[in-house]
Amino acid sequence: MFEIFASLKLALDLMANGNAEFVRVVALSLELSLAAAVLGSAIGLPLGAIVAIGRFPGRRSLIVALNALLGLPSVVVGLVVYLMLSRAGPLGSWGLLFTPGAIVIAQTVLVIPIVAALARQVVEDAWNEYAEQLRSLGVGTGRAVRTLLWDTRFSLLTVALAGFGRAASEVGAVMIVGGNIDGVTRVMTTAIALETSKGDLPLALALGIVLILVVLAVNAGAYAIREWSAIRHG
């Protein structure tokens, strides 16, 4: 018990004083997770919308594939990305393994199915409401996808934030493809794992607290956006 409080005090000191290593790890974490959330949303949101309203051959297979990806252990995703990026792999020439780029790729692969699944639900609900009206106006599938993505933009922003949360809290895949290299690919989650195993609890705890705060802030933001948009736009 005593040790926890001692660690907590040290953790707060670390945060208050802006310890250089600590700040670097937090900043890199947020930066990479943000990039992954943006990339994953750019792919996942339209994908979800197309699956929601499109009627094309292969739609069912796509849904099954996305659902499977959703349930895939992230270390397996990490392993696959590792194999793709390793020297002998098909993308080996990119030279990305053990770089921040590799982490973004792995996180993006993990973000896409979550964003697509949530977006599909959001867009499908809207489509149930809009379908006849849009068809009556003469709207084709392509424009319908764009219209629905725009009209559900506030809900989709919260979907994207969920994607960010997923990326920020990922550890297994990031460890595999990033290698947890100090100053290069060490992010909050991998640092926590490492420091804990080394017994440096204050740093691990400080990072843990920041991670919790980030996740809380993201969720509070998502909630606020929803409330505001409901009042402002109906």
Place this chain on the structure above:
Amino acid sequence: MAERPAALLRARDLTVVLGGVTVLDRLSLEILPGLRTVVLGANGAGKSVTLRALHGLVPPASGTVEWQGGRAPRQAMVFQRPVMLRRSALANVAYGLAVNGVDGEARDRRAREAIAKVGLEAIAHRPARVLSGGEQQRLALARAWALEPAILFLDEPTASLDPGAAGEVERIVAAIAAEGKRIVMTTHNLGQARRLADEIVFIHQGRVAEQTPADRFFAEPQSQHARAFLKGELPWT
């Protein structure tokens, strides 16, 4: 008897099956140019499905919808509960125009004109989905009107409106008709049907029981079902 003008729209033996239920059963009717048609019938008779089928939103299991000249003209529909997009009232009108290939300055001008014609200038820039039911209904009329349709389908456009708002919608529908646009609408308000209709199509259990000039319909309905309907409904007009 004078020769009848060619029908703008002719439905022949239209049968529509939804969820395994035959909701339109060999329904036939003719929509002649230049008249205002009001479709009457009890709840569940098939009025909404008829409008949606004529508008092309519901595929018939059998039968045909034929347009004059073999090609559907520009048409629009105002639903009982219109769906507004999450953008301003004006942008909703502009959206309909954009979809139909009207761009740039012309789109802007026509959207503004349509908004003005339904008396919504003051709230043109408000988000459409927070407007009142009556305002949304007028906005839906503006969105349809802006498209300059040859025929406009309206499904109970005044269903949940107060008398003032309903009167406003009636005035707009009359103005649209006065421009030569063909009006086909449903209502449960018989007073409104009397005011707006040139002819009545009475639907009973998915079939046209009669299609009669309005004054004649209200004086002496031709079908037994319409007679029973008018007896039951008149106290509420």
